[in-house]
Amino acid sequence: MNLQNLFSEIEKVDGEIFDRLAHVSRRGLFSSLTKKTIAAAAPAIMASALTKSYGQSSSLPQGVKDVLNFALALEYLEFNFYNYGRNLSMIPVNYRPAFELIRQHEEVHVRLLKTVLGADAIPMPKFDFSAKGTFTDTFTNFATFSAIAQTFEDTGVRAYKGQAGNLQAAPAILQVALQIHATEAAHAANVRYMRGQKGWITGGTAALQGLPSVVDASYKGEENTVQAGVDLAAALAGDSRITPAMVMQAFDEPLDKPTILGIVAPFFA
Amino acid sequence: MENITNRPETPSSAASRRSFLRVAGAAAVTGGLLTACSKGDEAFVNPTGSARAAGTTVALPTGDAGVLAFAYVLEQLEAAFYEMVLAKPYPNMSSADMALWTDIRGHEIIHRALFKAAVGAGTAANVPDLTFNFSSIDFNNRADVIANAEAFEKTGVGAYNGAGKYIKDAGYLTLAGKIVSVETRHHSILRELQYPYSDAFAGPTIVTSDTGLHLAYEPTFVLPIAQKYILETLDASALVKSLA
Numbered sequence: 346m347n348l349q350n351l352f353s354e355i356e357k358v359d360g361e362i363f364d365r366l367a368h369v370s371r372r373g374l375f376s377s378l379t380k381k382t383i384a385a386a387a388p389a390i391m392a393s394a395l396t397k398s399y400g401q402s403s404s405l406p407q408g409v410k411d412v413l414n415f416a417l418a419l420e421y422l423e424f425n426f427y428n429y430g431r432n433l434s435m436i437p438v439n440y441r442p443a444f445e446l447i448r449q450h451e452e453v454h455v456r457l458l459k460t461v462l463g464a465d466a467i468p469m470p471k472f473d474f475s476a477k478g479t480f481t482d483t484f485t486n487f488a489t490f491s492a493i494a495q496t497f498e499d500t501g502v503r504a505y506k507g508q509a510g511n512l513q514a515a516p517a518i519l520q521v522a523l524q525i526h527a528t529e530a531a532h533a534a535n536v537r538y539m540r541g542q543k544g545w546i547t548g549g550t551a552a553l554q555g556l557p558s559v560v561d562a563s564y565k566g567e568e569n570t571v572q573a574g575v576d577l578a579a580a581l582a583g584d585s586r587i588t589p590a591m592v593m594q595a596f597d598e599p600l601d602k603p604t605i606l607g608i609v610a611p612f613f614a
Numbered sequence: 615m616e617n618i619t620n621r622p623e624t625p626s627s628a629a630s631r632r633s634f635l636r637v638a639g640a641a642a643v644t645g646g647l648l649t650a651c652s653k654g655d656e657a658f659v660n661p662t663g664s665a666r667a668a669g670t671t672v673a674l675p676t677g678d679a680g681v682l683a684f685a686y687v688l689e690q691l692e693a694a695f696y697e698m699v700l701a702k703p704y705p706n707m708s709s710a711d712m713a714l715w716t717d718i719r720g721h722e723i724i725h726r727a728l729f730k731a732a733v734g735a736g737t738a739a740n741v742p743d744l745t746f747n748f749s750s751i752d753f754n755n756r757a758d759v760i761a762n763a764e765a766f767e768k769t770g771v772g773a774y775n776g777a778g779k780y781i782k783d784a785g786y787l788t789l790a791g792k793i794v795s796v797e798t799r800h801h802s803i804l805r806e807l808q809y810p811y812s813d814a815f816a817g818p819t820i821v822t823s824d825t826g827l828h829l830a831y832e833p834t835f836v837l838p839i840a841q842k843y844i845l846e847t848l849d850a851s852a853l854v855k856s857l858a
Binding site (some may be wrong): 346438440442443445446447449450451454457483502505506509510513516517519520522523524525526527528529530531533534535537543544545572573575576577580581584586587588591592595596597598599 | 646669679716717719720723724725727728733743768771774775776778779780782784785787788789791794795796798799800801802803806811812813816817820821823824825827828829830
């Protein structure tokens with residue numbers, strides 16, 4: 346079903362995905378959800394939105410379900426990351442309230458999306474937060490942990506943004522997705538700030554965000570200065586208050602699903 | 615339940631919340647009147663309920679053009695506010711603060727320029743350069759400036775989040791999405807400045823604890839808030855009707 350589709354898409358960008366998935370018990374992967382009670386508390390807002398729009402989740406358009414499962418995969422990733430890092434002493438005391446709040450938000454995002462999708466929700470995959478050995482101290486070095494957090498949040502913003510057009514058929518769900526998108530942006534800015542970065546993204550490389558080049562793909566395209574056909578850097582070149590960097594910062598750029606899946610694939614065990 | 619802490623709102627923001635509610639109530643009443651009213655010259659949003667000094671009425675167009683015009687109004691408001699912040703910097707503004715305001719002012723000027731230049735001749739023709747009255751804000755007081763900036767950004771984030779579903783054109787929706795996350799970044803940083811090292815950047819007064827959703831405001835809620843600072847009278851009756 347949807348999980349298969351999702352991993353097929355990952356496979357397009359990561360040919361080894363199925364080999365790596367072979368290490369995961371097929372039964373554990375595909376039937377774990379049915380063995381568990383899905384979170385009982387259906388968030389009222391979504392329940393009411395769904396009733397109004399569709400009656401029940403099974404009548405959601407497939408395109409909308411695909412977006413929601415894509416989002417769910419990313420939220421599973423984020424939640425597990427923060428949940429594993431929860432209470433680890435490597436997080437400076439000053440930043441614990443922020444990370445705990447972010448963890449809670451990712452947890453309720455997972456619950457919300459699972460509630461909307463019902464039986465169509467993909468089960469939780471297994472994760473590798475070394476990204477296949479790229480990061481050796483994810484949960485022991487705060488610099489690494491916070492760098493990955495920043496990358497996840499900035500990437501999450503771009504992922505949701507890239508899907509907005511696919512939710513226009515479901516206005517209530519579109520609004521919820523926009524609201525989640527904003528929550529991710531609030532997280533992103535805070536994590537960036539605690540890392541000594543500006544809250545907004547300047548330019549299209551990881552190095553410009555104080556990050557290693559291995560996460561370049563998460564920032565590629567952010568150097569764009571053309572919006573709605575207008576090169577705003579050129580148009581405002583005569584305004585001494587405006588720099589090209591500001592024009593890049595002033596807009597966050599979307600990323601499409603295959604690109605996002607390529608970025609996160611190494612984190613799936 | 616989860617033990618979420620969030621700093622109380624400052625007296626000034628609590629006061630502005632009260633006035634938000636007041637104008638929202640007034641807007642609801644005005645909205646009812648608008649529905650019953652057919653004469654264009656009577657159908658304006660006048661959130662304070664008191665007669666404004668003679669001024670131009672700015673009628674927002676309908677549909678996508680109207681939503682973009684609505685966004686253009688908000689971007690003009692934000693840009694003008696930050697221009698004021700830097701036109702008369704509060705005493706002893708630190709270099710870090712100066713850099714922050716310079717960045718945010720730049721972003722809002724750029725957003726304003728985008729809507730003016732790129733978003734259809736109809737929009738710019740319908741919405742002129744607006745005039746603003748920020749006399750309620752003490753630009754010499756850092757805390758007041760930050761609190762008002764935070765309120766403007768919060769309104770902006772909620773406005774985009776609430777208006778997105780009304781946009782028909784997918785390209786415009788994406789454009790709005792590109793902007794709203796930057797407004798949210800502004801808001802998050804401003805909250806961090808107000809309440810350092812806390813969860814205030816996205817705490818329960820900003821993001822719902824049980825669903826993790828950021829703010830979303832209907833245009834009918836946002837317009838009266840913006841109107842308080844704008845000398846021209848905004849007439850959103852046709853726009854609101856077209857969204858129903």
